[in-house]
Amino acid sequence: MFKILSSARIAPKEYDFCVEAPRIAARARPGQFVVLRPDEFGERIPLTIADFDRDAGKIRLIFQVVGKTTARMASLKTGDSILDISGPLGTPSDIEDLGTVMMVGGGVGIAALYPIIRGLKEAGNRVITILGGRTADLVIMKDECARYSDELIITTDDGSIGTKGLVTDAMKSVVERGDKIDRCWAIGPTVMMKFCALAAGELCLPIWVSMNPLMLDGTGMCGCCRLSVDGEIKFGCVDGPEFDGSKVNWDEFMNRMKQYKEEEKISMDKYASEVGDLSWL
Numbered sequence: 001m002f003k004i005l006s007s008a009r010i011a012p013k014e015y016d017f018c019v020e021a022p023r024i025a026a027r028a029r030p031g032q033f034v035v036l037r038p039d040e041f042g043e044r045i046p047l048t049i050a051d052f053d054r055d056a057g058k059i060r061l062i063f064q065v066v067g068k069t070t071a072r073m074a075s076l077k078t079g080d081s082i083l084d085i086s087g088p089l090g091t092p093s094d095i096e097d098l099g100t101v102m103m104v105g106g107g108v109g110i111a112a113l114y115p116i117i118r119g120l121k122e123a124g125n126r127v128i129t130i131l132g133g134r135t136a137d138l139v140i141m142k143d144e145c146a147r148y149s150d151e152l153i154i155t156t157d158d159g160s161i162g163t164k165g166l167v168t169d170a171m172k173s174v175v176e177r178g179d180k181i182d183r184c185w186a187i188g189p190t191v192m193m194k195f196c197a198l199a200a201g202e203l204c205l206p207i208w209v210s211m212n213p214l215m216l217d218g219t220g221m222c223g224c225c226r227l228s229v230d231g232e233i234k235f236g237c238v239d240g241p242e243f244d245g246s247k248v249n250w251d252e253f254m255n256r257m258k259q260y261k262e263e264e265k266i267s268m269d270k271y272a273s274e275v276g277d278l279s280w281l
Helices: 022-027 068-074 108-123 142-147 167-175 190-202 250-256 261-275
Strands: 002-011 014-018 033-037 044-052 057-066 083-090 100-106 128-133 152-154 183-189 207-210 226-229 232-235 241-242
Touching: 014 068, 022 044, 033 057, 044 083, 044 108, 044 183, 057 068, 068 226, 068 261, 100 108, 100 232, 108 128, 108 142, 108 183, 108 207, 128 142, 128 167, 142 152, 142 183, 152 167, 167 190, 183 190, 190 207, 207 250, 226 250
Parallel strands: 100 128, 100 183, 128 152, 183 207
Antiparallel strands: 002 014, 014 057, 033 044, 033 083, 044 057, 207 241, 226 232
């Protein structure tokens, strides 16, 4: 059992948990994730480690409610426990002194981007961070990202904070003003990462993305998380989660992510009928 040390709702349908997990915290590195099961009735879900404190023996998990299990997770409070957490899993980010890096995050993907931002800054890089969301309340972790960024740029679809527009607009503006970018990371909704990869191609920037495929065991045995990268089958859990964004078959990946939409809706509707009002989410 893994005790929840703190819990908070930080945006509509987005939650922030600090969890006691000393063995995971001791080995966690930027870019890695865990697979957890909230209780004996929950499915196994992967969540990126948003932060870790080796000395305190705790990890930070930020997630968005997208189905029954994450809705069940959101109902847990400080002092409750998560049944199973396995990790750290996945190949860590390539953290080194590269020069100037551009970090692009959207929605709950900002939580996955944050430890990489911190790691790259601590490695000596100049860090330009671009965060985006539909509205101001969906741009999370602004202060944390700013702490390890030489420049923070915020964009929103409606202009409620920062510049009105898309993160790809900001990417182009940074390059057009003359900044030489040595490497770029983009983490967020799949469609955002796809268009960031396309923009990076137009701007001649190397770009890494963190993929969030359907996943079961997280150790490379089931093959559920497969995706095509540069014409080869890769497993998101052990070969990734980070891949060269220019080589991902985005259309195939997006189609695979739609496979169980109907079943997910049935499961969520059944859960809602069992617990009643879910408007608090």
